[in-house]
Amino acid sequence: MVFLPQVDFASSASSLTKPVPVFNFSPIASARVMKVGDFADLKKTANREIQAQIWDFAKLRAGWDDGSAKQIGKREIDLALDILKDFDACGIEVHFAAPGVNGEISIELRNASRLLEILVYPHETSFLRFQNKNFISKGMFKLVEIASHIDWLHSSEAQENGITE
Amino acid sequence: MASQSRNYELNERIDDSELLLRRAFRNKPAYISKTGTISSRAFELREKDNGLLSLNIKRLTAFELFVHDADKFALCQILTKVFHDNGARCLYAPESDNPAHVLVHDGSNDDVYLRTLAESAQLIDYPRGSYPTAIVTE
Numbered sequence A: 001m002v003f004l005p006q007v008d009f010a011s012s013a014s015s016l017t018k019p020v021p022v023f024n025f026s027p028i029a030s031a032r033v034m035k036v037g038d039f040a041d042l043k044k045t046a047n048r049e050i051q052a053q054i055w056d057f058a059k060l061r062a063g064w065d066d067g068s069a070k071q072i073g074k075r076e077i078d079l080a081l082d083i084l085k086d087f088d089a090c091g092i093e094v095h096f097a098a099p100g101v102n103g104e105i106s107i108e109l110r111n112a113s114r115l116l117e118i119l120v121y122p123h124e125t126s127f128l129r130f131q132n133k134n135f136i137s138k139g140m141f142k143l144v145e146i147a148s149h150i151d152w153l154h155s156s157e158a159q160e161n162g163i164t165e
Numbered sequence B: 001m002a003s004q005s006r007n008y009e010l011n012e013r014i015d016d017s018e019l020l021l022r023r024a025f026r027n028k029p030a031y032i033s034k035t036g037t038i039s040s041r042a043f044e045l046r047e048k049d050n051g052l053l054s055l056n057i058k059r060l061t062a063f064e065l066f067v068h069d070a071d072k073f074a075l076c077q078i079l080t081k082v083f084h085d086n087g088a089r090c091l092y093a094p095e096s097d098n099p100a101h102v103l104v105h106d107g108s109n110d111d112v113y114l115r116t117l118a119e120s121a122q123l124i125d126y127p128r129g130s131y132p133t134a135i136v137t138e
Helices: A045-057 A074-089 A143-160 B063-067 B080-085 B111-120
Strands: A096-099 A105-110 A114-120 A125-131 A134-140 B019-025 B053-057 B073-079 B089-092 B101-105 B122-124
Touching (some): A045 A074, A045 A096, A074 A105, A074 A114, A074 A143, A114 A143, A114 B111, A125 B111, A134 B111, B019 B080, B073 B111, B080 B111
Antiparallel strands (some): A096 A105, A105 A114, A125 A134, B019 B053, B073 B122, B089 B101
16 A cells, blocks of 8 residues: 655645646746746636636737737736636636737626626726627726626526526 | 629628628637637727728638638628618628628727627638637647
């Protein structure tokens, strides 16, 4: 019988002692310094893929659309990652993220009938709500209000399942 | 319904029932999600296009010429009526190498407008074979 040493990672004093998964894509050394534990921070596998996509946006240079697209700024990338991490911490999967030619990042969350799109522009961060492909509302996005967005996404699932409050 | 033999004159308004095609980045960056949903950014106006969105009439399109690079671009289809219902005008604008070309006038980069287009569009298969729907990663 082989006895393996028992390691209590949870009580480790330093995050450097925690196991860090290895992924098959390269860090963006020139655009962003990766921190130990960046990947390990996210609970959802789908969100780790979105995280990798957002990091890839930093590689896009001005004119990346074969036209006049702007480079995606570090501020927008960092803010998009913060939004992703906050949803992940609440156990919510982000559906998709895409860069825009005006230097913005679009972040989508979906369920069967509802869509929340968050747009991180250099000058502002806004949100849109759609239900069954129809526009419902829009406004300025604030990280502190993330719970209300999650409630909105989940409330439609409850309605679809016949659950009433 | 648009007739299969319907021809347009230069700058003529396209029928509401025509299906239009739009190319969308497939990879790095991707405008198509793993589940086949389309990013609103696929319909964003670009400075080089002088405020006009470029599409093709589906039934007049030579797919091989339009796509150019199937590894780089996916194809989405959208009904002309969606543009017209949202205040834009789709006008026939043939090019020497592309008789199916259409330009959308009076569009915008308003986020609600872009998302409305994306929600109304569908990813389509390339006639020579199916596009993989998964995002390709290195």
